[in-house]
Amino acid sequence: MSTFSRRSFFKAAGVATGTAMISISPAAAAAIEPGALETTPSGPLPQEPIVAVIRNAELGEVTVLSGRTEKTYTDKLLVKRLLKAASKNHHSGQGVA
Amino acid sequence: MSSHREAPEISMDPAADNADVYAFVSPDKPDTVTIITNFVPLQAPAGGPNFFEFGNDVLYSIFINNSGDAHPDIEYQFQFHSSLRNPNTFLYNTGPIDSLKSTNWNKRQFFSITRVQDGKSKLLGSDLKCPPCNIGPRSTPNYETLAAEAVHTLPTGEVVFAGQRNDPFFVDLGAIFDLGDLRPFQHLHLIPTPDGTGVDNTKAVNIHSIVIQIPIKSLTTDGSMPTDVMSAKSVLGIWSSSSRRKVKMIDAANDSKSESGPWTQISRLGNPLFNEVIVPLGKKDVWNGQQPSGDAAYLSNVEHPELAGLLPVLYPNVFPNLAALKTARADLVAILLTGLPSGVVGGFQNYTGKTYADMLRLNVAVPPAKSPNPLGVVGGDLAGYPNGRRVFDDVVTIELRAIAGLTVPLVDKTFKPDAATSAIDQGIAPAASRYLTAFPYVRTPYDGYDTPSS
Numbered sequence: 001m002s003t004f005s006r007r008s009f010f011k012a013a014g015v016a017t018g019t020a021m022i023s024i025s026p027a028a029a030a031a032i033e034p035g036a037l038e039t040t041p042s043g044p045l046p047q048e049p050i051v052a053v054i055r056n057a058e059l060g061e062v063t064v065l066s067g068r069t070e071k072t073y074t075d076k077l078l079v080k081r082l083l084k085a086a087s088k089n090h091h092s093g094q095g096v097a
Numbered sequence: 098m099s100s101h102r103e104a105p106e107i108s109m110d111p112a113a114d115n116a117d118v119y120a121f122v123s124p125d126k127p128d129t130v131t132i133i134t135n136f137v138p139l140q141a142p143a144g145g146p147n148f149f150e151f152g153n154d155v156l157y158s159i160f161i162n163n164s165g166d167a168h169p170d171i172e173y174q175f176q177f178h179s180s181l182r183n184p185n186t187f188l189y190n191t192g193p194i195d196s197l198k199s200t201n202w203n204k205r206q207f208f209s210i211t212r213v214q215d216g217k218s219k220l221l222g223s224d225l226k227c228p229p230c231n232i233g234p235r236s237t238p239n240y241e242t243l244a245a246e247a248v249h250t251l252p253t254g255e256v257v258f259a260g261q262r263n264d265p266f267f268v269d270l271g272a273i274f275d276l277g278d279l280r281p282f283q284h285l286h287l288i289p290t291p292d293g294t295g296v297d298n299t300k301a302v303n304i305h306s307i308v309i310q311i312p313i314k315s316l317t318t319d320g321s322m323p324t325d326v327m328s329a330k331s332v333l334g335i336w337s338s339s340s341r342r343k344v345k346m347i348d349a350a351n352d353s354k355s356e357s358g359p360w361t362q363i364s365r366l367g368n369p370l371f372n373e374v375i376v377p378l379g380k381k382d383v384w385n386g387q388q389p390s391g392d393a394a395y396l397s398n399v400e401h402p403e404l405a406g407l408l409p410v411l412y413p414n415v416f417p418n419l420a421a422l423k424t425a426r427a428d429l430v431a432i433l434l435t436g437l438p439s440g441v442v443g444g445f446q447n448y449t450g451k452t453y454a455d456m457l458r459l460n461v462a463v464p465p466a467k468s469p470n471p472l473g474v475v476g477g478d479l480a481g482y483p484n485g486r487r488v489f490d491d492v493v494t495i496e497l498r499a500i501a502g503l504t505v506p507l508v509d510k511t512f513k514p515d516a517a518t519s520a521i522d523q524g525i526a527p528a529a530s531r532y533l534t535a536f537p538y539v540r541t542p543y544d545g546y547d548t549p550s551s
Contacts, residue, residue: 049357051344065344065358 054079099266099369099492101138104381107364111137112152113339115364116304117266118159120335120457120485123310124465125535128322131310132159133488133539134337134366138264140303143545146189148230149261150206151177151305155339156360159309162334163318167390167454171316172213175259175307177227179206190229190236197226197246205229208259210251210309221251228260231303233546241541248536256310261303262539265488265532266369269523270298273493277404277411281524282517285412295524300531301543308537313461323462327439332447334456335485336367336389362386367455368433368483369492374404374500375433389454392434396453399433400425404500416515419502428504432483437474441507445479459485475503488532488539497521 048067055061060076101116102108116138123129136157140149151157157175164170182203183191192201209223228247231240248258272278272295278286280293314320316333323331343358364385366372375398376384384395409420431437434453439446447458466480471491473481475498482490498504498521505512532540 047355049344049346049355051346051357067357068359070343070358 052078052082054082057083099268100366100371100373101266103373104364104385105378106382107385110363111139112150113155113341113364114138115337115339115366116264117369118335118337118366118457118486119265119488119538120333120459121487122313122459122461122463122465122480122485123536126310127465128314129310129312130316130333130459130461131308131536131538132335132337133265133306133308133537134159135262135264135266135304135306136339137305138302139299140261140264140305140542141545142231142301142303142543142548145230145232145545146187148189148204148232149303149305150179150204150227150230151175151208151259152339152341153177153179153206154345154354154356155341157307157337157339159307159337160335161316162449162456163316163330165329165332165334165450165452167334167392167449167452167456168388170214170318173309174211174213174218175208176211177206177208177259179204189232193235194229194237194243195239197228197243202229210255210257212253219253221253221255222249222257225249225257225259230261231542231544233544235546237544240544244537244541254312254315256536258306258308258537260305261542262306262537263531263542264299264302264304265539266299267297267491267525267527267531268299268493269295269525271296273523277407279497279521279523281522282412282520285415285517287411287413293524295522297525297527300527301548303542306537306539308539310536317461326444326460326462327446328462329448331460331462332436332449333459333461334389334449334454335459336365336456338362338365362388365389367457369486370496371433371455374496375399375402377403389456390452392455393453395455396430396434399429400427402426402429402500405502408501412517415517416501418513418515419518422502422505422512424509426505427508429499431508432499432504437483437507442474442479445474445484447484457485458483475499489527491523491525493523494521497523 051065053063055063055072057079060074060079061072062075062079063072099117107114114136116135119133121131123131137149159173160169161171189204190201194202206227207224210221212219212221226247228243229237231237247260250256272280280295283290284292314322317330340360340362342356343361346355367389372381372384376395409416436447436449436458438448447460449458463479463484466478470476470478471489472495473490474484475495481487482492482495498518501518501521502514503518
């Protein structure tokens with residue numbers, strides 16, 4: 001398990017840095033949270049979703065699935081932001097995709 | 098059975114449910130090994146309009162170990178994709194399908210095959226055609242012609258087929274799962290009824306088979322064609338599996354599904370009935386996701402199989418010697434987890450080393466039998482199960498007899514099997530027409546129009 005920055009998180013996931021997305025796909029790109037910081041991707045968007053799974057919130061462990069890869073990192077700030085987003089989901093009620 | 102719907106999770110996922118694997122020296126081409134692995138079990142032939150097919154989101158694998166460590170040395174991967182000619186009809190076919198190129202066939206399936214060895218992948222073939230399902234005399238009037246078109250010879254020497262077949266596995270499911278009943282002996286059961294004749298419950302159900310015939314020289318560790326039965330180089334460990342991507346997302350608004358993450362194994366099959374009968378219910382799903390090289394974790398389940406304890410209870414006073422047997426079952430460990438070492442069965446071994454692993458073990462130096470015995474090695478036929486597995490081997494009877502104690506004297510000469518042990522029989526004798534004598538060896542699937550017959 002390695003410690004890394006959010007920049008390297010997105011780099012590892014094949015996504016342009018600086019975007020606070022939990023997961024991204026061509027279809028989901030339009031559903032980015034209003035107010036989230038967006039940048040122009042430096043490369044093509046991946047054809048498959050990138051998925052982040054919080055393994056251990058207290059330790060800041062998050063597993064990133066991208067393409068055929070899976071790797072667990074430690075990033076307490078990212079975990080905190082993901083939890084915050086999840087909390088917003090709960091407060092906004094159950095949605096249907 | 099043998100591994101149809103054998104575990105809670107995989108019973109919900111038929112497309113990935115690995116029901117059986119067979120491996121034998123091809124009787125008509127003895128310089129090759131034929132491996133058959135089956136999925137999508139217990140198909141009712143009339144199951145339309147969306148007839149059965151392989152999972153387009155499933156990775157199907159056949160593994161070969163030739164170095165005795167139970168790790169894959171060679172892997173064949175199979176991946177499928179479907180194509181619709183006309184998405185605006187509900188019909189599988191809009192007229193008779195008289196060839197695989199027929200424009201009447203609306204929903205077709207294709208596959209690719211990749212060989213992985215020494216960390217390198219080589220695509221052996223792509224867009225290879227599967228046959229349609231066998232629907233009936235109007236839709237698939239010359240089914241064997243269609244199936245023959247779906248037999249592909251690859252430039253690297255393999256012959257491959259992937260498509261619907263009649264399930265070669267024969268078993269009296271209804272009796273076995275009714276508290277271990279055997280109809281020919283059920284007057285001896287704890288809850289007795291008059292004796293009856295065994296019922297072949299899988300006789301008229303279909304399955305999807307991947308069949309590959311591989312030159313033996315391309316499977317052995319040194320590229321040789323083994324002739325010495327007692328040589329370790331003659332033994333191959335063989336198993337198969339299915340895997341799905343770790344994450345699947347459903348985007349209903351955009352009518353799309355997407356996946357992410359690595360392939361994750363969800364089903365595997367080596368010896369028939371291993372997960373079904375040996376592994377307890379609470380561990381079956383976990384077992385399906387693990388590799389054979391880790392099967393030491395199940396050693397105690399093999400040494401003290403639950404079924405061996407149940408038989409004397411279900412058949413009171415029939416198995417007194419088995420009931421008294423308390424020692425660990427080294428015979429079953431050899432058959433299922435290590436292979437039979439030399440000196441146990443005269444002139445034979447299929448030992449793969451000390452690593453406990455559920456694999457089929459095929460000694461390719463044993464030639465095909467001229468007069469095969471469905472009881473395999475216990476019937477004196479060294480070319481049959483547990484030396485690999487042929488489509489007609491009666492693995493249910495073989496394993497029931499073994500668990501009941503028939504094979505204990507192989508490792509303990511002082512043990513005397515109960516008299517009933519050799520008489521255990523599920524009472525099913527499939528006709529020769531249940532199988533083919535040449536590739537793909539598994540019979541033409543039953544069609545939906547005629548099955549079941551009135």
